[in-house]
Amino acid sequence: xxxxxxxxANPRIILREEFDDWAVLFDPxxxxxxxxxxxxxxxxxxxxxxxxxxxLLDELRQECTDVPDDAPEHLDAFIARLERRGLLSVxxxxxxxx
Amino acid sequence: xxxxxxxxxxxxxxxxxxxxxxxxxxxxxxxxxTEGCNCACRHCWIAPRxxxxxxxxxxxxEFDLFxxxxxxxxxxxxxxxxxxxxxxxxxxEFERILAYLAQTKLRxxxxxxxxxxxxxxxxxxxxxxNPFVSVSIDGAxxxxxxxxxxxxxxxxxxxxxxxxxxxxxxxxxxxxxxMGRNRDQMEALVALAAERGASSVKxxxxxxxxxxxxxxxxxxxxxxxxxxxxxxxxxxxxIPKAPIRVFHSHPFAFxxxxxxxxxxxxxxxxxxxxxIGVLGNGSYALxxxxxxxxxxxxxxxxxxxxxxVWNTNPVLQEIRQGLPSKLKxxxxxxxxxxxxxxxxxxxxxxxxxxxxxxxxxxxxxxxxGLFPASRLQPAAA
Ligand code: SF4
Ligand code: SF4
Numbered sequence: 001x002x003x004x005x006x007x008x009a010n011p012r013i014i015l016r017e018e019f020d021d022w023a024v025l026f027d028p029x030x031x032x033x034x035x036x037x038x039x040x041x042x043x044x045x046x047x048x049x050x051x052x053x054x055x056l057l058d059e060l061r062q063e064c065t066d067v068p069d070d071a072p073e074h075l076d077a078f079i080a081r082l083e084r085r086g087l088l089s090v091x092x093x094x095x096x097x098x
Numbered sequence: 099x100x101x102x103x104x105x106x107x108x109x110x111x112x113x114x115x116x117x118x119x120x121x122x123x124x125x126x127x128x129x130x131x132t133e134g135c136n137c138a139c140r141h142c143w144i145a146p147r148x149x150x151x152x153x154x155x156x157x158x159x160e161f162d163l164f165x166x167x168x169x170x171x172x173x174x175x176x177x178x179x180x181x182x183x184x185x186x187x188x189x190x191e192f193e194r195i196l197a198y199l200a201q202t203k204l205r206x207x208x209x210x211x212x213x214x215x216x217x218x219x220x221x222x223x224x225x226x227x228n229p230f231v232s233v234s235i236d237g238a239x240x241x242x243x244x245x246x247x248x249x250x251x252x253x254x255x256x257x258x259x260x261x262x263x264x265x266x267x268x269x270x271x272x273x274x275x276x277m278g279r280n281r282d283q284m285e286a287l288v289a290l291a292a293e294r295g296a297s298s299v300k301x302x303x304x305x306x307x308x309x310x311x312x313x314x315x316x317x318x319x320x321x322x323x324x325x326x327x328x329x330x331x332x333x334x335x336x337i338p339k340a341p342i343r344v345f346h347s348h349p350f351a352f353x354x355x356x357x358x359x360x361x362x363x364x365x366x367x368x369x370x371x372x373x374i375g376v377l378g379n380g381s382y383a384l385x386x387x388x389x390x391x392x393x394x395x396x397x398x399x400x401x402x403x404x405x406x407v408w409n410t411n412p413v414l415q416e417i418r419q420g421l422p423s424k425l426k427x428x429x430x431x432x433x434x435x436x437x438x439x440x441x442x443x444x445x446x447x448x449x450x451x452x453x454x455x456x457x458x459x460x461x462x463x464x465x466x467g468l469f470p471a472s473r474l475q476p477a478a479a
Binding site: 016017018019020022023024026028031033035036037 | 470
């Protein structure tokens with residue numbers, strides 16, 4: 001997955017935020033729910049099909065302190081899991097074309 | 099990211115043994131070794147016979163039958179045995195049972211009120227594989243605990259029991275059943291347990307079965323509104339500052355996701371796919387509920403084989419086929435039902451005579467408008 005990868009959240013998926021900043025991603029088509037932690041919630045809200053992966057990481061670093069060095073690997077893993085579950089699509093070329 | 103409603107457990111695919119014909123390994127035998135108890139707890143969910151003297155008279159499983167059942171269970175995948183009751187330690191041959199279990203290398207779990215713990219028994223438990231002991235303490239002071247337990251002096255004896263365990267190197271879990279009378283003592287109980295060397299504290303909700311039901315009816319337990327608030331306080335305030343681990347037995351829908359994914363343990367999942375109960379009278383049963391619900395007793399272990407019960411009993415079959423997809427009411431619509439399985443089949447059956455009835459706590463919470471919407475399937479249009 002390159003830095004210019006542009007992930008886009010499946011618009012049918014519903015984000016249900018909870019009191020402790022964790023959230024449930026609910027897929028109304030399958031009835032499945034997925035628990036995501038506060039950093040994943042931060043990303044999810046920005047998976048708009050415009051921001052690239054590196055822009056997502058930049059925004060995280062701007063807004064949060066103590067972002068770990070392996071944040072890019074975590075983001076890759078998160079995007080891969082979302083994609084596997086049909087919760088998002090990725091466009092590898094979108095940023096390069098724009 | 100984790101799936102919060104994993105599908106029902108697949109039939110076992112463990113490499114150690116071929117699964118039994120039904121497809122499910124039997125992992126733990128729950129032995130309700132005696133139907134007697136040296137306490138008379140107000141909240142007891144099975145109401146055993148009170149045994150004050152030193153020669154218990156309530157039905158207690160014979161040693162030979164106990165070992166025969168364990169040996170029958172091993173080829174089905176057994177890896178642990180839970181000893182409970184009534185009060186397991188008053189079983190007339192408890193030490194012999196422990197000595198036998200120590201040789202089997204099976205994991206041993208003991209649920210006790212601690213009153214009859216001796217250094218000899220503690221040593222035998224310690225000799226078992228990876229033992230786990232829980233001791234019930236229902237108040238941070240003697241007046242409260244003894245009131246709940248119905249026996250004067252039980253608090254001091256339970257603390258002595260904990261000391262005896264700690265002396266042999268076992269750090270027990272302390273379990274408190276929370277009710278109106280002791281709700282303000284939870285923090286003090288955690289401090290007491292930590293000071294006495296316990297490894298953790300678990301707060302249980304009083305279940306509305308048998309004597310617990312009478313407490314519910316008398317208004318001596320907490321209403322669901324209070325329980326939900328208390329659960330939030332435990333998660334957000336008590337757990338972060340507790341010197342030892344603290345668990346509480348609220349259903350999955352009321353647990354923060356962080357607690358589910360970051361700190362394993364303490365979740366109230368019905369273990370019904372991998373356990374079977376054995377009552378003090380030698381009958382197989384769903385669990386201890388068999389002492390009060392005859393339909394959930396599966397036959398006398400002296401005359402039926404465990405393999406036959408495990409593979410063919412119609413109640414077990416129905417549960418395996420129906421959980422969680424046939425759960426009703428709020429449990430049928432809950433996003434957590436794949437992991438929670440309706441919390442406790444036995445209790446749900448006790449209340450509604452239906453194996454797939456919903457769990458009372460979540461039913462009450464929904465009625466009170468307190469069920470977390472983020473954990474529900476949307477209502478059908
Ligand atoms: S709750 Fe346990 S200790 Fe108390 S009466 Fe029931 S079986 Fe005995
Ligand atoms: S509604 Fe049922 S399945 Fe959901 S958390 Fe409550 S008891 Fe468990």
